[in-house]
Amino acid sequence: MTGRDLYQDMIMSHNKKPRNFKKLEDATHIAHGVNPLCGDDFYIYLKVNEDNIIEDIGFDGSGCAISKSSGSLLTSSIIGKHISDASELKDCFIELITSDNSTEESKQKLGKLTIFEGVKDYPIRVKCATLVWRALESALESKVGETTEISTE
Amino acid sequence: MNNESIVKQFPVIEKEGLHYLDSAATCQKPNCVIDAMTNFYKEEYATVHRGIYDLSQKSTIKYNNVRRQIKDFIGAKSEKEVIFTRGATEAINLVANGFAAFISEGDEIVVTETEHHANLLPWQKIAKQKKAKLIVIPILDSGDLILDNIDKIINQNTKIIAIQHVSNVLGTIHPIETIIKKAHSIGAKVLIDACQSVSHIPINVMSLDCDFLCFSGHKCYGPTGIGVLYGKEELLNKMEPYQLGGDMIRTVTFEESTFAELPMKFEAGTPPIVEVIGLGEAINFIKKIGLEKISSIEKELLEYALKEFKKIKTLKVIGDTKNKTGVISFTLENAHPHDIGTLCDSFGVAIRAGHHCSQTTMQHYNVAATARASFACYNTKKDIDKLVEALLYIEEMFE
Ligand SMILES: Cc1ncc(COP(=O)(O)O)c(C=O)c1O
Numbered sequence: 001m002t003g004r005d006l007y008q009d010m011i012m013s014h015n016k017k018p019r020n021f022k023k024l025e026d027a028t029h030i031a032h033g034v035n036p037l038c039g040d041d042f043y044i045y046l047k048v049n050e051d052n053i054i055e056d057i058g059f060d061g062s063g064c065a066i067s068k069s070s071g072s073l074l075t076s077s078i079i080g081k082h083i084s085d086a087s088e089l090k091d092c093f094i095e096l097i098t099s100d101n102s103t104e105e106s107k108q109k110l111g112k113l114t115i116f117e118g119v120k121d122y123p124i125r126v127k128c129a130t131l132v133w134r135a136l137e138s139a140l141e142s143k144v145g146e147t148t149e150i151s152t153e
Numbered sequence: 154m155n156n157e158s159i160v161k162q163f164p165v166i167e168k169e170g171l172h173y174l175d176s177a178a179t180c181q182k183p184n185c186v187i188d189a190m191t192n193f194y195k196e197e198y199a200t201v202h203r204g205i206y207d208l209s210q211k212s213t214i215k216y217n218n219v220r221r222q223i224k225d226f227i228g229a230k231s232e233k234e235v236i237f238t239r240g241a242t243e244a245i246n247l248v249a250n251g252f253a254a255f256i257s258e259g260d261e262i263v264v265t266e267t268e269h270h271a272n273l274l275p276w277q278k279i280a281k282q283k284k285a286k287l288i289v290i291p292i293l294d295s296g297d298l299i300l301d302n303i304d305k306i307i308n309q310n311t312k313i314i315a316i317q318h319v320s321n322v323l324g325t326i327h328p329i330e331t332i333i334k335k336a337h338s339i340g341a342k343v344l345i346d347a348c349q350s351v352s353h354i355p356i357n358v359m360s361l362d363c364d365f366l367c368f369s370g371h372k373c374y375g376p377t378g379i380g381v382l383y384g385k386e387e388l389l390n391k392m393e394p395y396q397l398g399g400d401m402i403r404t405v406t407f408e409e410s411t412f413a414e415l416p417m418k419f420e421a422g423t424p425p426i427v428e429v430i431g432l433g434e435a436i437n438f439i440k441k442i443g444l445e446k447i448s449s450i451e452k453e454l455l456e457y458a459l460k461e462f463k464k465i466k467t468l469k470v471i472g473d474t475k476n477k478t479g480v481i482s483f484t485l486e487n488a489h490p491h492d493i494g495t496l497c498d499s500f501g502v503a504i505r506a507g508h509h510c511s512q513t514t515m516q517h518y519n520v521a522a523t524a525r526a527s528f529a530c531y532n533t534k535k536d537i538d539k540l541v542e543a544l545l546y547i548e549e550m551f552e
Contacts, residue, residue: 003495003496003498003499006495007492007496007550012550012551015551016551037507038490038491038506038507038521038522039507039508039515039521039522040491040521041521062521063489063521064489064490064491064492065488065489065492065551066491066492122495125491125495128491
């Protein structure tokens, strides 16, 4: 075993070149997520329009390959989606890596995000994979214009 | 290096495929410690101090023998100066709480920039409570303390200096002798956090003349749940007990209670008896090998690792002082310390990644975390070879 079950090519490539790795100046919702245990620290920015569609999304900050690639794949999976679809995807993702209850249907929805399933075998790294998703959760629940803070421990 | 006979005494270390390089967090245990504790449970276990029956009396004698052993090991004047605690953390909290009575507004408490949180937070709290100032001795990037301003830092207002002997993140050995002399020249007291030195460097509290010194059993081949506080008798006598309860009293009525003499005054409650026995055996183990031999093994490992690390181009050693124990913090240019930790593990190499309970050290180097390899007398060059193999693999993977 050389860790390749966890560090798959797609994860490595998103770590190296994260998508939507930017701050949105015109964000409507912002959340800040930190994992105090390992120092992962990311902001997520959403621009949600009147129809509740995520028109633009960005994230920035610093962290390990798991947290950064997870954030990158998050942004590319929910851009252009309705916030309720984004929220559902978030629930599916968190279920996938924190429980054994993930259904086939839910895995189908997740698509390539299922590459993170391997994280389940590394309990200490689960929080890395969920960090930006937890920030998304908090951003979706926040009021327009406010920045929320979350911390996973 | 010739430590095969030592390696054989550690069942976990002997395991095929494990390269344990996290001894600065906690040490593995030799068979003699494991056996001493198991046998004590099987044959001799009973409470101490209280039982009138034979088993308890024998248990008490063994327990007290360990106190004498530790007194000799650290060179204390009397057994009254050796307090058993649950660990270094409890020992430091005990001193901070007891010493708080001698601190007033405007006084100064001195720590270093690289303290473990255990030797920072208790003092931060006392400083806030008493409106005293917390003064920090800064470090150079090498990890060495900057002592040019020592006359300013340690001054008439200084009441206590709480300082690590060796940094758990960088391995830097601090010149505590100089600091103790300086402190005493103006009447301040000194607490030495010896967690990272006691199983690596010979210590004699009397010749050091420190006022307090503490360490944890689990970092010196002993069990968890036991630590030692050394304190000068006159100071311990002046301090209020930290915890109240059984075993630390003389007489108790509803109106008033009086406390036992040292060391019992600071040992409320049924102590971790078997852990004390285990610690005694761990001290025996260290004495049998000898601290000189232990430190020479670790020095050889350190030098070898630093030489081998040069093969890894994007590796940066954090704190490159010459004056250090077998602890190396490092980063790789493109891989986060947690990824390094997880991937090393897949090679069977156990290293630590994170802030190592010293976020102020991380802040100095402007990093969120580092990877850390640390050595004990049971490590071999093979462990380092495996680490280097893993790091080269990781470096390439994250190129
Ligand atoms: C330098 C230093 N001080 C204090 C401590 C705290 O020791 P314990 O957690 O055993 O109480 C440690 C252990 O991590 C340490 O390395």
